[in-house]
Amino acid sequence: MDSKPYKEQVVDLLYWRDTQRSGVVFGASLFLLLSLSVCSIVSVLAYVALALLSVTITFRIYKGILQAVQKSEEGHPFKMYLEQDVSVPSDLVHKYSEGALRHLNTGIKELRRLFLVEDLIDSLKFAILMWILTYIGALFNGLTLLIMGLVGVFSWPIIYEKHQTQIDHYYGMVTSQVKDVVGKIQAKVPGMAKAKAE
Numbered sequence: 001m002d003s004k005p006y007k008e009q010v011v012d013l014l015y016w017r018d019t020q021r022s023g024v025v026f027g028a029s030l031f032l033l034l035s036l037s038v039c040s041i042v043s044v045l046a047y048v049a050l051a052l053l054s055v056t057i058t059f060r061i062y063k064g065i066l067q068a069v070q071k072s073e074e075g076h077p078f079k080m081y082l083e084q085d086v087s088v089p090s091d092l093v094h095k096y097s098e099g100a101l102r103h104l105n106t107g108i109k110e111l112r113r114l115f116l117v118e119d120l121i122d123s124l125k126f127a128i129l130m131w132i133l134t135y136i137g138a139l140f141n142g143l144t145l146l147i148m149g150l151v152g153v154f155s156w157p158i159i160y161e162k163h164q165t166q167i168d169h170y171y172g173m174v175t176s177q178v179k180d181v182v183g184k185i186q187a188k189v190p191g192m193a194k195a196k197a198e
Contacts, residue, residue: 014157026154033147121186 004012016022035044056078063077076082117123136145160167 014153015161016154016158022154026150029150030147033143033150037143037147 012018013022013025032044032048035047039047060077063074066072067074113119114123114126140148
């Protein structure tokens with residue numbers, strides 16, 4: 001069992017520190033998402049369960065035949081795994097459910113703030129984001145976006161690590177251009193410049 005904290009394990013996974021583990025997680029996740037784009041979730045879960053059962057049943061029969069031929073008393077091949085405790089600790093459930101509830105409440109408060117226009121600039125930014133998402137939604141479905149996100153999550157950290165200086169340079173240029181445009185818009189729209197000054 002890995003003794004590293006959970007966050008370090010995720011960082012190691014995304015930065016491909018252990019290429020075999022990262023490859024397995026990335027490949028399995030991508031295969032699952034691509035399968036979901038072709039079949040329903042019920043079919044995908046059933047096929048995955050059947051594939052797993054096929055492997056375990058075949059291995060169990062193979063070990064049983066091997067034990068009978070060699071006349072050994074090794075016992076059940078999965079005995080070690082059958083004896084492990086797989087129950088989820090209640091304190092872990094409480095810890096994560098409390099964290100999820102905190103995030104949910106924060107999200108609800110933020111949505112209330114945006115929809116009821118507490119800050120005009122933030123609500124306009126949110127409206128522009130939603131408008132952009134209508135075009136993205138017309139081009140891609142949610143599953144395609146998940147696949148693209150998965151590929152991005154596993155490729156972006158390693159690309160950024162190798163080309164950090166160039167990426168930071170261009171990011172700085174884009175950020176300054178965006179700030180200039182937003183500043184010009186705020187200066188031309190009445191009431192916005194005064195609200196930002198306060």
